[in-house]
Amino acid sequence: MESIPKKQGVVDRMLSLRWLVIIAATLIIGATAFSLPTLTKDTSADAFIDPESPALIYKERVEKVFGLTDPIVVAVINKGGNGVFDTDNLALVESLTSKIEELKQVDPDRVVSLATENNIVGTPDGLIVEGFLDKKTEHFKGARGSTERASEIREAISEFPLYQGSLVGREGTATLIIAEILDEDDAQATYDAVVDIASQAVVPEGTEIHIAGEGAVAGYLSTYIDKDASRLNPLAGVIITIVLLLAFLSLRAAILPNVVVAATVLGSFGLMAASGTSFYVITNGLVVNLIGISVADSIHILSAYYSILRDDPDIDKKAAVKLAVSKMWRPVTLTSLTTIAGFLALSASSTMPPIQAFGLFGALGVALAWMYSLTLLPALLTIWPTKRIPLPFKSGLTRASFSERLMTSIGRTVLGAPKVVVGLSVVILTVAVFGAMQVVVDEDRIENFRPTEPVYMADKAINSTTDGIYNLDILVETQSAGGLYDPETLQRIEALQDYIETLPSVGGTTSIVDYVKQLHRSVNDGDAAFYTIPDNADLIAQLFFLYGASADPTDFEEEIDSDHRQALVRAQIKEGRYTNNKLLVPALEKYVKDVFNNETVKATVTGRVTVSYYWIQGIDQSTLFSILLSFVAVTLTAMLVFRSAISGLLAALPVGLAILLVYAVMGFTGIPLGVSTSMFAAIAIGLSIDFAIHALDRLREIGRTKGLDADALIDLYPETGRALFFNFVAVAGGFGVLMTSEVPPLVKFGGLVAVAVSVAFLASVTLLPALVTLFKPRALLAPKPKEKPNAFNHKPT
């Protein structure tokens, strides 16, 4: 209490300059929000990965050398008798292909489908290379658009292993049109344009068109989340305003905290834009987070203000504000410091740029909320024209207030049977530990969508009818130009492909070797016995040359570089789950290292699947560390601000319980630990600590004046308890809004943070006082000149 007079002096001066404070705050809000319009969005999956990560660097290199980007995949699926091999479906493929080629966001030469690819076939005296749907053909006798041609194409595909599973499903029920987007930033527009083309197509009976692929997902995700966030964020604001109105039944108490919220949110995102940081998918969660955090400070200050007015209705408005701020600056500052510590620890312990940004701008937001709550809010309170005491705080009526009665009865129950409370907590803790141990690490990007979303259904439909939509790439590098003519090297690649195909969920593999074998067979009258790698390097070189001479100069670009030194082996995977990738990537890397690599040829495992694997593996390995770091940071900060180890530990207790219960819920309900869920605990730490600190600060105040007996501790409940209750309702309500989201990760995020906040609130008003009254820690009592030996159990008289 010794600091209050000094602080009052500061508060006094601040309030006497209130107009200056308001003007300065307005200027700061303007300055920080100034860059807001330049905020850019980045919904790509690559955004989550450390740009220096080797997996990402290799993937980008592969994209550069082989010209591969994340494609949009359009599937034409027909499960009827002839599958896709009928005139109508082939005509559909052709018209979709040509319309997609016309899109300006798409590289027309990098659209792959039955309408663009060549058949290679051997004849007794030569070789025919021609398009499946060409008008003028030699091998195909049926005219384009005839049933005969459709059957001939089916036959040709059955003789062309390279296209089986990749271009056409092995059952013949699906065929793909794969379009590469020129600029990934156009993913959204491209996806929309392709959807538009598909919706205008004449679709034969029994045929479905599905649109999927990384390019589609990225495009889809950005609108999906945007649409959702633009609905949810204002809704969170509305819910919190309603909570404020209910808590205080006062207009100013509903409006002024919203000013603080707006200033905080505008400032944080304005500075985010100014720093050139992108708005990532998960950044949407930060908006609600900041709303919840910034409103909490206001709730506690307003609660104190109205309590002061109630206790002394004749007090001058400015004096009341001064008293309220003097009383609350300490807990508000303490909670802000600990929350900042939690956010910074999250930022420091993560390797993913979006989470680093989340932690950093979360911490910044908390600081802004702290600043505005202690300056702008009091200044605005003093200039608010009325000094009406809202209904819940009117003397006489106050005891009838529902929330106060509720909190007080909780207090009586808890303080009446503290041992039961502690015992129950131990039971819950035990169950929670068991549940938390069931949590598995997993992530599947497609699970970001509801199963009823077209892109989700497309993913499942394509994976069930073809070799799979996810790509695992292996970059094979030889020492010199033409190194890939070496038969031994090609045999190594062939063996590598055979090995990959034994791994789980691998649908198939393709590489230049498949072309070499097809060509070798074709130049030998189509004899299947020659579907082999020639043992003559010159012949291999000449086969490459032959194909190059018969096709476009860039036809081979996706499989081999132009000087025939590097090749790409691509495996198609049916599953995008981390738990599956975990079985693939390390096994393949081991094979490459132990079996494949030698002095002349070296392979590197890369591609989207590998990048995803390393990304989630980072979560797998760093989450525990991240949580511990945040927890330790918060605990240490609490110890420092209370200048007591015991108080710090007490403050940390509800937080620890909250996190444990979040994990227990995840463990019991089967929610995996993934990209978004991995942050929950750290965010929960930042939010939960507030309850413990407000409760503890008040308990200490009571302890110092009245001691720590049950009778004294009941004082915790009517005011602080009530404020905590509305703090809890506001934050839980704000996050609870996320549960109505259409984006599954946001639903989980909202739900789990609501769980954490509830646990922290309940523990702070039950377990914490129960422990305090049972053990009566000295740190919460008034310092005594002389300690008695048994001070811990000493009851002050």
Place this chain on the structure above:
Amino acid sequence: MRLIISLLSMTCLALPAIAQDTLTGDEIVAQMNARDDGNYVTRGFSIELTDRSGKTRTEKTIAYRRYFGDEKRTIIFYTEPTRVRGTGFLTYDYADPAIDDDQWLYLPALRKVRRISASDRGDYFLGTDFTYEEIKKEQKIESEDYRFEAKGAEIIDGRELLIVEGTPLSDDISDELGLSHVVWRIDPEIWMSRKTDYYDQNGNHARTAILEGVETIDGYLTTTQIFVENHKTGHSSRITFLNTDYTTEVPESLFSQPRLRRGL
């Protein structure tokens, strides 16, 4: 007939330059097609292929061409790179566009001559960014493919070039050539297009071809270097013609499958 064309072309070249402004597209194209390119020729091709990352690969060939009446036969042998040395292509190009060309390939490592499917005229020539049509026509234009329109003149590198735009006469021709339209910029001094823009069937600017070198060799106006860039793929090709010789007779017997097998 070839003599008539030669005589005609000389007459045309003698026309005063002032008449150019009033020439129609068809007249300009007729001037181009009137150029005599000799009954037979021997020359080397040095083919430089550059991919989108700027990596360049060079191939070298020796090529022979001879007219058999209206029919044009070509044989090309690769000399570099070493691994494809001896690989040969033999083409019979019939005057009637309705009849497909015949093409044979010899792969020395396979020791077999293989007939390969006729290419569309709009297909790329031996892995370059030039089409078969462009290589075959040697700076001439198939007048039966297009409707020509003269579009005035443009000055490039100090030369006044006549602009002619060609639009395929039918969808079939457009399909076959893979083009929606072509813009030639013709130098009336030599009646060759110095810069040609090709637009694909979607109307996108697909390629630009530049005539980089022209010389008179053995009395014949001869292309010595051509370059083409594919705007869609970033790939480009340059062909330099070396040791062009119109005087040494190319024997008729050279254009046969046994000769293809025997190699250089």
